[in-house]
Amino acid sequence: MKQPKLISGNNQSGFTIIEFLISSVGFTAVLLIMTFGIIDFMVDYYKVTLSATVQTSATNISTTIERSIELSSSQSSVEFISPSLVTVHAHDCPAGYLGTPPNCTEPGYFCTSTEEFSFFLGEEVPYDSSYALYQLPLPSSGCTPDPQYDSPASSSAWTDGRSLLGNNYRLINFNVQPVGSLPEETIILKIAYTSGGTNNTGDDLLCVPGQPASSPGSCSPGSPNLTDFTNSSIVCKGQKGQQFCAVAALQSSVGFLISQ
Amino acid sequence: MQLKKNLFTKLAQRGDTIIEVTIAIAVCGLVLGGSFYAINHESLEIENQQEHNQAIKLVESQLEDLRTYYIEGNTVNTNLICLYTKTVSGTLAIVEDTTSGQPQGSNPCILQGDGSLAPAGAEPAYSLSINLISSGSSTTFSASVSWLNVYGTNSEVSLDFRPQ
Numbered sequence A: 001m002k003q004p005k006l007i008s009g010n011n012q013s014g015f016t017i018i019e020f021l022i023s024s025v026g027f028t029a030v031l032l033i034m035t036f037g038i039i040d041f042m043v044d045y046y047k048v049t050l051s052a053t054v055q056t057s058a059t060n061i062s063t064t065i066e067r068s069i070e071l072s073s074s075q076s077s078v079e080f081i082s083p084s085l086v087t088v089h090a091h092d093c094p095a096g097y098l099g100t101p102p103n104c105t106e107p108g109y110f111c112t113s114t115e116e117f118s119f120f121l122g123e124e125v126p127y128d129s130s131y132a133l134y135q136l137p138l139p140s141s142g143c144t145p146d147p148q149y150d151s152p153a154s155s156s157a158w159t160d161g162r163s164l165l166g167n168n169y170r171l172i173n174f175n176v177q178p179v180g181s182l183p184e185e186t187i188i189l190k191i192a193y194t195s196g197g198t199n200n201t202g203d204d205l206l207c208v209p210g211q212p213a214s215s216p217g218s219c220s221p222g223s224p225n226l227t228d229f230t231n232s233s234i235v236c237k238g239q240k241g242q243q244f245c246a247v248a249a250l251q252s253s254v255g256f257l258i259s260q
Numbered sequence B: 001m002q003l004k005k006n007l008f009t010k011l012a013q014r015g016d017t018i019i020e021v022t023i024a025i026a027v028c029g030l031v032l033g034g035s036f037y038a039i040n041h042e043s044l045e046i047e048n049q050q051e052h053n054q055a056i057k058l059v060e061s062q063l064e065d066l067r068t069y070y071i072e073g074n075t076v077n078t079n080l081i082c083l084y085t086k087t088v089s090g091t092l093a094i095v096e097d098t099t100s101g102q103p104q105g106s107n108p109c110i111l112q113g114d115g116s117l118a119p120a121g122a123e124p125a126y127s128l129s130i131n132l133i134s135s136g137s138s139t140t141f142s143a144s145v146s147w148l149n150v151y152g153t154n155s156e157v158s159l160d161f162r163p164q
Helices: A005-010 A015-070 A152-159 B002-012 B018-071
Strands: A080-081 A084-087 A098-101 A104-107 A108-111 A113-118 A133-137 A167-177 A182-195 A244-254 B082-088 B091-097 B126-135 B138-148 B153-159
Touching: A005 A098, A015 A167, A015 A182, A015 A244, A015 B018, A084 A133, A108 A167, A167 A244, A167 B082, A167 B091, A182 B018, A244 B018, B018 B082, B018 B091, B018 B126, B018 B138, B082 B126
Parallel strands: none
Antiparallel strands: A080 A108, A084 A104, A098 A104, A108 A113, A113 A133, A167 A182, A182 A244, B082 B091, B126 B138, B138 B153
């Protein structure tokens, strides 16, 4: 039998260290390009899906409020009270108020003839407040903050209604205004979702365009974090981690369906 | 027998040829390229759907304005392009726009998805229009919104309103 001496001899020659190093460098470069490519398009995909989710949340909230207004018995039953800043000289803000003394904020509320919407502007769920926008049946006392729902810390006591914004959401801007004396209301709504970073709040991901570079909330890289999350011009900062931030704004009109 | 076994063992240790490696890289490239295409397409489709939702919201608001405006006894101008809300003397009012041809940025009928005036060059910019379709004694309004979508083609959403 013929021995396979020549064939096996050639195949066992192997690579030199130079060949091995060159191929390793080439292979590493290809792997790095592939890895960064995959990360890049996954970031884009996550950003788009988050943006769509936040947009859907804003649309759902707007639709919920529109239905409630449409079915209100009269225009006079629709009442919008902005959150009020109360100066309190105490160690803690009273139950139902958010903030740090002396600046404590009472929730704003908005009522139709059957429902009440209690809200805090700029507070992130659940880190700053247990709710940002809460829908509940109109209290028997009328359009006044129901003490039970007035306290963001007492969410476990809530027996009725539902929170319209989930974890990591903030209500940036919310207003319901009558259109002159016409039987119509205009709803202005802006919400933001941020996560990641310190305490998972994503506070560093939001900014206000046009602010000086060194001021808090500037959109310039490395600027201090935003402190006032009720500015209606808030946008997502174009920086690392931007895929964990999305802002959605809506303005819609709704007329009363029931004859006045 | 022993010689045969040695031959197979040595052949099995011969490693991959450059052709095999090239084919393997090409297959990986195809899989990754396909995934990239699919994800990119999916992202565009999500954005497209998002734009559609915004357009529907805008056209619904337009119809609500029109319904309120009409039932309050206002005569709708036949040259009407769109209706919009504007603060007049401290209160909101519905205003008719009958001037066409204003550029984006100053045209109240070209809006952003959030319902605010679209700045010049902003995309997507939604163009609102209301058409009066009269047929005998019945009057129907058609409100539509058109915009340049993510694929670079025109999209349109339209809803009709017939006053009782």
